[in-house]
Amino acid sequence: MARQLHASRTDGVDKNVWVEFTQLAADYKAVNLGQGFPDFSPPKFIQEAFCKAVSGGPIMHQYTRAFGHPPLVRSLAKFFSRIVGHEIDPLEDILVTVGAYQALFCAFQALVNEGDEVIIVEPFFDCYQPMVKMAGGKAVYVPLRPKAASGAVLSSGDWVLSAEELASKFTPRTKAVVINTPNNPIGKVSTEELQMIADLCIKHDALCISDEVYEWLTYDGAKHVKIASLPGMWERTITVGSAGKTFSATGWKVGWAISSGHIVKHMKTIHQNTVYHCATAAQEAVAQGFEREYEVFGSPESYFQQLPAMLHLKRNKLASCLESVGLQPIITCASSSVDEPNDFRFVKWLTKEKGLATIPVSAFYSPEHSKEFDKYIRFCFVKEDSTLDAAEDILRKWSKGQ
Amino acid sequence: MSRHTHSKRIEGLDKNVWVAFTSLAADPSVVNLGQGFPDIPPPSYIKQALAEAASVDKMNQYTRGFGHPSLVKALSQVYGTVCGRQIDPFKEILVTVGGYGSLFSCMQGLVEVGDEVIIIEPFFDCYVPMVRMAGAKPVLIPLRCFHADWYLDPDELSSKFNSKTKAIIINTPNNPIGKVFTRDELQMIADLCIKHDTLCFSDEVYEWLIYRGHEHIKIATLPGMWDRTITIGSAGKTFSVTGWKLGWSVGPEHLIKHLQTVMQNTLYTCATPLQEAVAQGLLRNFEMMGQPECYFTSLAEELEGKRNRMAAIVEDVGMTPVIPEGGYFMLVDVTSLNQDLSHVVGDDDEAYDYKFVKWMVKEKKLAAIPVTAFVGDESKKEFEKYIRLCFIKQDSTLAAAEEILKSWKKV
Numbered sequence: 041m042a043r044q045l046h047a048s049r050t051d052g053v054d055k056n057v058w059v060e061f062t063q064l065a066a067d068y069k070a071v072n073l074g075q076g077f078p079d080f081s082p083p084k085f086i087q088e089a090f091c092k093a094v095s096g097g098p099i100m101h102q103y104t105r106a107f108g109h110p111p112l113v114r115s116l117a118k119f120f121s122r123i124v125g126h127e128i129d130p131l132e133d134i135l136v137t138v139g140a141y142q143a144l145f146c147a148f149q150a151l152v153n154e155g156d157e158v159i160i161v162e163p164f165f166d167c168y169q170p171m172v173k174m175a176g177g178k179a180v181y182v183p184l185r186p187k188a189a190s191g192a193v194l195s196s197g198d199w200v201l202s203a204e205e206l207a208s209k210f211t212p213r214t215k216a217v218v219i220n221t222p223n224n225p226i227g228k229v230s231t232e233e234l235q236m237i238a239d240l241c242i243k244h245d246a247l248c249i250s251d252e253v254y255e256w257l258t259y260d261g262a263k264h265v266k267i268a269s270l271p272g273m274w275e276r277t278i279t280v281g282s283a284g285k286t287f288s289a290t291g292w293k294v295g296w297a298i299s300s301g302h303i304v305k306h307m308k309t310i311h312q313n314t315v316y317h318c319a320t321a322a323q324e325a326v327a328q329g330f331e332r333e334y335e336v337f338g339s340p341e342s343y344f345q346q347l348p349a350m351l352h353l354k355r356n357k358l359a360s361c362l363e364s365v366g367l368q369p370i371i372t373c374a375s376s377s378v379d380e381p382n383d384f385r386f387v388k389w390l391t392k393e394k395g396l397a398t399i400p401v402s403a404f405y406s407p408e409h410s411k412e413f414d415k416y417i418r419f420c421f422v423k424e425d426s427t428l429d430a431a432e433d434i435l436r437k438w439s440k441g442q
Numbered sequence: 443m444s445r446h447t448h449s450k451r452i453e454g455l456d457k458n459v460w461v462a463f464t465s466l467a468a469d470p471s472v473v474n475l476g477q478g479f480p481d482i483p484p485p486s487y488i489k490q491a492l493a494e495a496a497s498v499d500k501m502n503q504y505t506r507g508f509g510h511p512s513l514v515k516a517l518s519q520v521y522g523t524v525c526g527r528q529i530d531p532f533k534e535i536l537v538t539v540g541g542y543g544s545l546f547s548c549m550q551g552l553v554e555v556g557d558e559v560i561i562i563e564p565f566f567d568c569y570v571p572m573v574r575m576a577g578a579k580p581v582l583i584p585l586r587c588f589h590a591d592w593y594l595d596p597d598e599l600s601s602k603f604n605s606k607t608k609a610i611i612i613n614t615p616n617n618p619i620g621k622v623f624t625r626d627e628l629q630m631i632a633d634l635c636i637k638h639d640t641l642c643f644s645d646e647v648y649e650w651l652i653y654r655g656h657e658h659i660k661i662a663t664l665p666g667m668w669d670r671t672i673t674i675g676s677a678g679k680t681f682s683v684t685g686w687k688l689g690w691s692v693g694p695e696h697l698i699k700h701l702q703t704v705m706q707n708t709l710y711t712c713a714t715p716l717q718e719a720v721a722q723g724l725l726r727n728f729e730m731m732g733q734p735e736c737y738f739t740s741l742a743e744e745l746e747g748k749r750n751r752m753a754a755i756v757e758d759v760g761m762t763p764v765i766p767e768g769g770y771f772m773l774v775d776v777t778s779l780n781q782d783l784s785h786v787v788g789d790d791d792e793a794y795d796y797k798f799v800k801w802m803v804k805e806k807k808l809a810a811i812p813v814t815a816f817v818g819d820e821s822k823k824e825f826e827k828y829i830r831l832c833f834i835k836q837d838s839t840l841a842a843a844e845e846i847l848k849s850w851k852k853v
Contacts, residue, residue: 046700047554047576054703058710059507077503087496090715094493101489102479102685106461138539138687142709153449170707175449247446276446284504291503291714306448309456313571314546315539316460319713320685321492 053170057403064388065397071430074397076224078422082289083343089328090292093321100321107308108136108296109323115330116281116296119337124269124279124298132301135308136318140253140282140295143307145171146314147249147278147297150306152177156215161201163404163413165224165251180209181406183413184228196227197262203236210240216247219267222254225404225418229262238270241277247303248273253282253295256344259352268298275300278307283326288347288422292322354421354428361432362419365439381414390417396434455571459815466800467809473842476799476809478617478771480834484682485737487726491719501715508702509537509690510717516724521673521692523731525663533695536702537712541647541676541689542568544701548609548643548672548691549576550708551700557608562594564816564825566617566645578608582818585619590764592621596630603634609641610634612661615648618816618830619773620766622656625664632664641697642667647676647689648769650738653746656767662693669694672701677720681737682834686716745770745833751840752833759847770834773813777827794826802829808846 058075065072072079081087093100104110110130117130128134137143144167152158154176160168162183172179184199217237221230230237241248248267255264268277278299284290297307329343336342383400391397401416421428460477467474474481495501505511514531522529529535538544545568553559555577561569563584573580581602585592612631614623623631635642644661652658662671672693678684691701705711723737730736734743749772753763756774764773776798783797795812803809813828814821833840 044554045552045696046703047550047552050551050700050703050707053707054699056507056706059706062506075504079500079503081499082502087502090496091493094489094496098481098483100685101484101683102481103477104685105464138709138712145708149449150452151446151449153451167707167710174707245446289502291501291505293709293711293713303446305456306452309448309452312458312461313452313455313568313575314708315543315687316568317540317542317685317687319687319716322713322716 049174049176053173057166057399061387061391061397061399064391068391068395068397070391070395070397071427071434072397073419073421073423073427073431074391074399076420076422077284077290078288079427080288080422080424082287083346085332085343086287086289086325086329089332090321090325092328093324096321096324100324102320103317104320104323106312106317107131108134108318109320109327112136112294112323112327112330115327115334116298119330119334120298124266124274126269126274128298129301133298133304135297135304135311136323137295137297137311138315138318139284139293140251140280141167141293142311142315143278143280143295143297144168144249144251146307146310147280148172148175148177149310149314151247151303152215155213157211157213158215159206159209159217159246160406161217161219161223162406162409163223163225163401164218165220166403168218169406177215178213179406180214181409182206182209183405183409184223184226196223197229199226199228201230201233201236206236207240210244210246214244214246216249217241218249218251220251221267222252222257222264224254225399225401229258229264231263231265234265234267235270238267238273242272246276248277249280250277251280253280253285255281256286257348257351259348259355275302278303283322283329287326287329287343292326294318294322294326351422354423354425357425357428358419358421358431361428361435365435381410383414383417387417394434394438396431451575451577455575459567459811463799463809463811466803469807472803472807472809473839473846474809475831475833475835475839475843476811478832478834479684480682481836481839482682482834485723488681488683488719488723491722492715495715495718495722501718503714504711505714505717507706507711508532509535509712510714510721512721513537513717513724516721516728517675517690517692520724520728520731521675523728525660527668529692530695534692534698536691536698536705537717538689538691538701538705539709539712540678540687541645541674543687543709544672544674544689544691545569545572545643545645547701547704547708548674549573549578551704552641552672552697553578553608556606558604558606559608560599560602560610562610562612562616563818563821564616564618564813565611566613567815569611570818579606580818581607582821584817584821584824585616585621592619592764594627594630599630600634603638603640605638607638607640609643611643611645613645614658614661615646615651615766615768617648617769618771618811618813619764620769620771622652622658622767623661625659628659628661629664632661632667635670636666640670642671644671644673646673647679649675650680651742651745651770652768653742653749653766658768669696672697677716677723681720681723682741686720688712688716688720748833748835748837748840752831752843755840755844755847756831759850764828770832772831772833773828774810774831775827776829793822795829799829806846806850808843
């Protein structure tokens, strides 16, 4: 073929950290604290809801409403209306998608034109950048920066956004700001900064894409606040959520976007021209899950209380393990690629030589800032204790020079 | 909110026939022969496979982005045998969200702004908006009818190809007509693709639903075509589980890799337990391929009976069916009913079939789909006398439709 075979919208977005590193973890059968998925089962009630849906009538196996299975959009509207403080219309204000991933894709495709600028807070879940690029937009980055001097044990709360720096990123071409709270990979829960971001969005009439897939997983009394609930923000915020993260069932790929109808309608247009429908049975099960959680919200039976409580312990276990081995990245030059960032090389070495898989954090940074942050690796701790024990074992042996 | 307008790529793409007509047919008192989904149950082993998959912990978590290993391996086996070639499960297959998702991945991965894409009318309605969303120009060519035979005029088709033509989309068996393209017709298309160095996106979601006297030919198996063809299939149509939304693209690595790039930047991975269940279903039927117990054969057998019944019902009322060679839709010419629709509320320039279907849903409680939804403006006049009926329905549904049509005849 004389002219270029592939569409130019796929230029520069072909590399993917997950494709690369999940393959590596699988090839070396590593103890996998890399890609973010639980290695324990989803809660019983949600598994039962799925079984019930599967054995339900024939309609459970045929197309449902394209923009979201009616029981699911109704239960999402009911559940989130009281949290956001706004009456959410189930048919107009919600779009169900194939994971939060597809919700993000719909948002960028529906709203970003060639030449629009999109501000992304770093470190960012890696897909934001290629999605902005594919939509013809220009990513403008603003990093979270650690407050304390290095050496101190930092909490993710010590990573902050500078008001001046953020304000300086807004231009007449700024279409949207993308925030992720709680943040992947750092874990920061934004609270005070939300008002600052909101003020700027309102001032510059920009949209806010708020990725809140980890909304239930907050620790140490940190409170998750929805930016859409702040004054003047409902009509300009797209809030993205995930059944996979909410119910520890990442393999179901059910997500949603909630926003004002005038924005959702454009996302619906993208959706009806991309996948059109999402799988019925999984949506039915998630609907049942939310119905159940609505009834027990705030009580100890709520999965949204139990899961963070369980993960809090795992977080502490992993943290103390890492501290006790005094983890300092030791860069061995076994890699053949000199252009590769330090953390990429380190993670590959750790996977191949020690059988422990993690994710390099510079994958979550823009090219311009990745060098500053290539000394970090990301551990996922939503794992069975036995997995964390296995990781601890590897780290102890390594620290003893074994 | 003046700045919060939509992106240019979706300009004019907001209307959708399904959104409009499925809500119309949602009234439970309406006999729904409209949207293409079975009301017959899927095979029990496939539901069983899903329940079993979901009971395994890791089946509820992310699987491989480009397709669950057991599924791509099963697909490689099935299609390797059908195509008579080795198909690499990891490099030559992509699992997508339905056949729809495969079409989207093709357009986004391979169609550039300014390209032209040839589409044969009538076409499954999403092809045109997907081409437009990719910034390309749909170039339409109608199937023409001669003595109940639908064909492509070779000179007309040839005239549609030029240096801007990136791809041609074919759909065999065709939705809505039900035409199964012959080897000669596919060869004609292939010759043009090779001559003009264009790609071919072959939507074969109804590939197993072929009726007696016809054979499904994969254009990708014709000489020179494997390297320039993406073949699309669907679990939903194969196993009567449209609500599972799983499909696949099969093709050469140098094309599939671009679809994989699209996948990793759009939704990343498809649902795991569903993929595992489809893999089980494929392996089970692979063992029995060609035998009467194979679902691919038995479903076609069952549907041929329903097709014949539907045709008889329709003829009895004085309408003229277009007997499909494959698929589960039937076009019906309503001209002879001479139905006066002047009182039907709607746009003045609304096509006759749209008005007819709306009237039929409201007055007769029978839902169909208007066929001009599947053609461009220039072909509307030729096709506005047709409505599309879906016959992958329980006998009781077909009986209910029969009742309605019989009483209509009496009026």
